[in-house]
Amino acid sequence: MDRLLYLLENNPRLSNNELAVMLGVTEKDVEQKIKLYEDSGIIKGYRTVIDKEKLHDEKVTALIEIKVHPKFGRGFDDIAQRIADMEEVESIYLMSGGYDLCCLVSDKSFQEVSMFVAQRLSPMEDVMSTATHFILKKYKEQSVLFADENKDDRGNISL
Amino acid sequence: MIEYEKYLNPTLCSVKPSGIRKFFSIAEEMDNVISLGVGEPDFLTPWHIRQQGIDTLERGKTRYTANAGMLLLRQEISNFYARRYLVKYNPEDEILVTVGGSEGIDMCIRALVSPGDEVLVVEPSFVCYKPIVEVCGGIAVAVETSSENGFRLTAEQIEKSITDRTKILIFPYPNNPTGAVMRTEDLKPICEVIKRHNLFVLSDEIYSELTYGGDHVSIASIDGMQERTVVINGFSKTYSMTGWRLGYALGPAPIISQMTKLHQFAIMSAPTSSQTAAIEALRNGDKDIVKMRTDYDMRRRFTVHAFREIGLECFEPEGAFYAFPCIRSTGLNSEEFCEKLILSKRVAVVPGNAFGDCGEGFIRVSYCYSIENIKEAVRRIGDFVNEQKENYGS
Numbered sequence: 260m261d262r263l264l265y266l267l268e269n270n271p272r273l274s275n276n277e278l279a280v281m282l283g284v285t286e287k288d289v290e291q292k293i294k295l296y297e298d299s300g301i302i303k304g305y306r307t308v309i310d311k312e313k314l315h316d317e318k319v320t321a322l323i324e325i326k327v328h329p330k331f332g333r334g335f336d337d338i339a340q341r342i343a344d345m346e347e348v349e350s351i352y353l354m355s356g357g358y359d360l361c362c363l364v365s366d367k368s369f370q371e372v373s374m375f376v377a378q379r380l381s382p383m384e385d386v387m388s389t390a391t392h393f394i395l396k397k398y399k400e401q402s403v404l405f406a407d408e409n410k411d412d413r414g415n416i417s418l
Numbered sequence: 419m420i421e422y423e424k425y426l427n428p429t430l431c432s433v434k435p436s437g438i439r440k441f442f443s444i445a446e447e448m449d450n451v452i453s454l455g456v457g458e459p460d461f462l463t464p465w466h467i468r469q470q471g472i473d474t475l476e477r478g479k480t481r482y483t484a485n486a487g488m489l490l491l492r493q494e495i496s497n498f499y500a501r502r503y504l505v506k507y508n509p510e511d512e513i514l515v516t517v518g519g520s521e522g523i524d525m526c527i528r529a530l531v532s533p534g535d536e537v538l539v540v541e542p543s544f545v546c547y548k549p550i551v552e553v554c555g556g557i558a559v560a561v562e563t564s565s566e567n568g569f570r571l572t573a574e575q576i577e578k579s580i581t582d583r584t585k586i587l588i589f590p591y592p593n594n595p596t597g598a599v600m601r602t603e604d605l606k607p608i609c610e611v612i613k614r615h616n617l618f619v620l621s622d623e624i625y626s627e628l629t630y631g632g633d634h635v636s637i638a639s640i641d642g643m644q645e646r647t648v649v650i651n652g653f654s655k656t657y658s659m660t661g662w663r664l665g666y667a668l669g670p671a672p673i674i675s676q677m678t679k680l681h682q683f684a685i686m687s688a689p690t691s692s693q694t695a696a697i698e699a700l701r702n703g704d705k706d707i708v709k710m711r712t713d714y715d716m717r718r719r720f721t722v723h724a725f726r727e728i729g730l731e732c733f734e735p736e737g738a739f740y741a742f743p744c745i746r747s748t749g750l751n752s753e754e755f756c757e758k759l760i761l762s763k764r765v766a767v768v769p770g771n772a773f774g775d776c777g778e779g780f781i782r783v784s785y786c787y788s789i790e791n792i793k794e795a796v797r798r799i800g801d802f803v804n805e806q807k808e809n810y811g812s
Contacts, residue, residue: 262712270789280723281716281789415766416445416455418545418594418773 320365455766459658470698487515494700519652519665531556541774562776569598592625595782597735662692728800749810
């Protein structure tokens with residue numbers, strides 16, 4: 260992967276100037292390249308990873324396995340797109356294996372997830388079945404560890 | 419009460435301990451410190467290498483190996499030096515696997531130095547050379563490099579230090595603490611002097627894979643030098659394997675053979691699980707090195723730039739993972755600077771004079787830390803420098 264993308268993915272709060280210093284290019288180069296990545300859709304956006312459990316707001320994340328009828332000539336795209344358009348859905352992927360679509364719904368109350376599955380998802384014409392799994396504990400998300408931070412065990416000083 | 423002095427080796431007792439013990443004891447005991455002070459990588463040993471070590475233990479391969487190290491490992495080391503630095507060593511009798519580079523340095527100095535021999539030690543440099551030379555009854559003669567020369571060693575500097583008792587040059591590049599490297603054009607003239615005066619070289623190349631903007635050149639690859647050089651290297655810095663304690667020495671068979679004899683009596687053999695892990699590292703670890711080097715390089719640029727931004731002169735390091743900013747503008751000496759800094763801002767860096775007198779006026783900053791950590795540490799150092807300059811100026 261390009262070094263700029265690598266840095267942005269891991270340190271999204273670095274300024275363009277800092278990025279330029281680290282890459283040995285000009286700030287203008289960085290600005291142009293980021294714009295190019297954004298315009299071409301390589302960079303989809305910038306989000307913050309928050310450990311919501313620490314906010315104690317009693318929200319849950321559910322992973323929903325969905326089996327669907329693929330459509331002639333359109334495959335799974337049609338139904339996947341319609342599910343993706345629902346605001347409750349955080350992520351949706353076409354999967355290989357025992358089911359077709361994997362859908363993540365997060366930051367909802369238990370009640371909201373139930374309503375979403377029962378009233379919006381399951382009744383859809385091409386949805387054959389769903390299986391909803393609730394996430395019990397997050398250990399790592401988007402490469403960020405949620406468990407206690409790894410403490411630097413190297414000490415303060417060594418030669 | 420026993421008089422222990424009567425029992426202790428007086429030569430060992432007369433070796434001077436590190437001059438910065440006071441600062442070290444303060445730094446070690448303090449909590450909540452942001453550190454740029456350690457000399458080891460922050461990356462963990464790559465998983466496939468750790469897995470190999472675990473596998474060795476699971477299979478119960480827990481016995482001694484050959485004294486010189488497993489032949490397979492020596493073959494891989496030989497391949498590595500040939501493909502990376504274009505120097506060929508015979509795995510049979512020109513390679514010794516040691517407990518870290520440190521043991522290799524110890525064995526080499528002990529194999530070469532007799533009482534009264536003069537040993538040229540390039541400074542600033544890692545702290546172990548001089549004491550070991552002195553324990554052997556040798557006389558360590560500092561050859562001081564300076565920021566004006568980019569901390570490179572010049573032919574004139576060696577020439578000036580040579581006497582008829584000079585036997586060995588200890589050559590530590592890429593350099594800890596300065597980050598200086600020696601390119602082919604820098605090596606050639608000093609090799610002429612070394613050959614003319616018939617010196618032997620101990621080349622400590624432990625940071626050889628961490629160079630930025632040009633591959634490391636081993637002094638042993640320069641014409642006529644392999645026969646008069648022992649190269650020390652290891653796995654600690656290259657593959658983030660500090661705790662595995664594994665290094666190696668490469669050199670002419672008659673010297674490696676004497677070092678192996680000493681190693682056999684002192685150590686027996688390097689840890690077996692570390693040796694098998696090291697084989698995996700050499701075979702399949704190139705991509706890990708590239709990844710770590712790329713990361714270090716970006717942090718290096720960030721760190722040097724950040725120090726210059728807060729008004730400290732900072733020489734551009736091209737190797738290892740240290741920057742060596744000059745702190746003379748604050749009016750403090752290295753130790754005062756570090757002590758006041760850690761007490762008032764809780765940031766740990768190492769006084770430059772820990773690495774030899776000519777390191778006075780500098781601090782060693784390690785950039786094997788996350789960017790957030792470096793950023794916050796330099797911000798605090800910036801505040802500290804401003805406060806000092808105000809006091810100094812008034």
